[in-house]
Amino acid sequence: MAHDPHQNQARDTSRDIYVRTEIGTGAKLFFGSALFILFFLIVSLNLPLETLNAPQWLIELQTNLLNLSKALAPYLIVGVLGSIVGIAELTSAFQTYPREAMRTRWAKILIGVNSSTAILALGITRLTMPTMNSTLQVILVGLGFQSLIRTKFVLAKQIGSKDGSGEISVNIGWLYDQFQNLCRTQIDLELMNNRRTAVTDLLLHYPSLTELYDIAYYTIIARATLSPSEEEERLSRLEKLIDPSAPENFAKTSIALLILENGGPGYVNLLMDQAHQTSPEGAATAVFTTEQLVTRMVNEFSLERLVELAEKMTAAEDVLEWIREAAKPNPGTSESNQKAAICHMIIQQTGVEAVQKAITQEKI
Incomplete structure (x- = not known):
C-alpha cells in the first residue's frame, strides 16, 4: 500500500508537538532540580553544626566548602553578568525569535564566550591588583569589562569630518564585533531551517x-x-x-x-x-504542492487531455493558444517536459486547489 506524504507530515507534526512538550517538561525539571540543590547547599553551609554536636570532620568539611563558595562567588557573579549581556545582545538582534535564537548552538557559544571572558578578566584583575576591594573588582569587571571589549576610542578626529575619515582611533571592540557578526549569521542560518519548517506546516494545515x-x-x-x-x-x-x-x-x-x-x-x-x-x-x-500536482498530471495526463483540461478551466485565449502550441509535437523537447510546462501554466493561471479539484472530479 502506498503511503500518503500528507499523512506522514501529519504524523511528523504530532511528533513535533510531543517533542516540544517533552522539552518544556525537561527544562522545568532541570531548573527545579537546580533550585532545590542550590537551596540545599545554602541551608547546609549555614547550619550551626557546632551547636548540634556534629562530628568534627563534618564541621571542617562545612568550613572548607563555605570558604570555597566565598572564593568562587565573585567569579559566579561576573559570569552571570556576562551571560546576561550576551542574552541581551541576542534578544535585541532576534526580537521576533528570542527564545529560539537562544536555543541554537552559536547562541550558546556567544553566551559562553561572554561569561568565560568575564571570569578570565576577573582572574587577571585579582592577580594584578590583589589589594583592591573584592566588591569593587566584581563591579569593575562585571560592568566595565563588558563595555571595554565593545569600545572604540577616538584619539583624534579631523575637523568637519562626518564619515569618520581621517580619524585616529583604537578599536578595542573590533575582534568582538567580528565574532558577534559570525554568531549572528550562523544563528540566522540555523533559524532559517526552523522558519521554513514553520511555513511548511502552516501551508499544510x-x-x-x-x-x-x-x-x-x-x-x-x-x-x-x-x-x-x-x-x-x-x-x-x-x-x-x-x-x-x-x-x-x-x-x-x-x-x-x-x-x-x-x-x-x-x-x-x-x-x-x-x-x-x-x-x-x-x-x-490537504491540497498537493505544485511539484506533487505537476508530477501527478505529467504521469496520468496525455498532452491532449491537458489541453482539454485547460480549455475547461480558463477562458483566456492567449493562454489557451500558448498551451495548444506547447502541446504540438516537438522533436527537440521530450513529452514530459512539454507536459510539465503546460501543467505549470495551468496551475499558475487557476491555482493549485482549483486544478486538484478539477482532476479529482475526472477520477484520475
Whole structure:
C-alpha cells in the first residue's frame, strides 16, 4: 500500500508537538532540580553544626566548602553578568525569535564566550591588583569589562569630518564585533531551517489562501505593541500579497511567513496544535504542492487531455493558444517536459486547489 506524504507530515507534526512538550517538561525539571540543590547547599553551609554536636570532620568539611563558595562567588557573579549581556545582545538582534535564537548552538557559544571572558578578566584583575576591594573588582569587571571589549576610542578626529575619515582611533571592540557578526549569521542560518519548517506546516494545515489571509490579518491587528504606522505598513504588505496577478503559491508562502514574523514561533505552534486537535485528518486531505500536482498530471495526463483540461478551466485565449502550441509535437523537447510546462501554466493561471479539484472530479 502506498503511503500518503500528507499523512506522514501529519504524523511528523504530532511528533513535533510531543517533542516540544517533552522539552518544556525537561527544562522545568532541570531548573527545579537546580533550585532545590542550590537551596540545599545554602541551608547546609549555614547550619550551626557546632551547636548540634556534629562530628568534627563534618564541621571542617562545612568550613572548607563555605570558604570555597566565598572564593568562587565573585567569579559566579561576573559570569552571570556576562551571560546576561550576551542574552541581551541576542534578544535585541532576534526580537521576533528570542527564545529560539537562544536555543541554537552559536547562541550558546556567544553566551559562553561572554561569561568565560568575564571570569578570565576577573582572574587577571585579582592577580594584578590583589589589594583592591573584592566588591569593587566584581563591579569593575562585571560592568566595565563588558563595555571595554565593545569600545572604540577616538584619539583624534579631523575637523568637519562626518564619515569618520581621517580619524585616529583604537578599536578595542573590533575582534568582538567580528565574532558577534559570525554568531549572528550562523544563528540566522540555523533559524532559517526552523522558519521554513514553520511555513511548511502552516501551508499544510491551512491550504486556503483566504484562511491564511484571515489568520495574518488577525495576527497583525491583535498585536498590542505595534504603533498605528507599523500596523498600517504590515497590513499594506498583506494586501499586496493577495493581488490576483501574483502567483498563488508565492502569495500563500509569503502570507505564512508574515504570520510567523508577526506572531512568532510560539503562535505558529499554537495554530498547529489547534489544527491538529480540531482536524486530525486535515493533513490527509490537504491540497498537493505544485511539484506533487505537476508530477501527478505529467504521469496520468496525455498532452491532449491537458489541453482539454485547460480549455475547461480558463477562458483566456492567449493562454489557451500558448498551451495548444506547447502541446504540438516537438522533436527537440521530450513529452514530459512539454507536459510539465503546460501543467505549470495551468496551475499558475487557476491555482493549485482549483486544478486538484478539477482532476479529482475526472477520477484520475
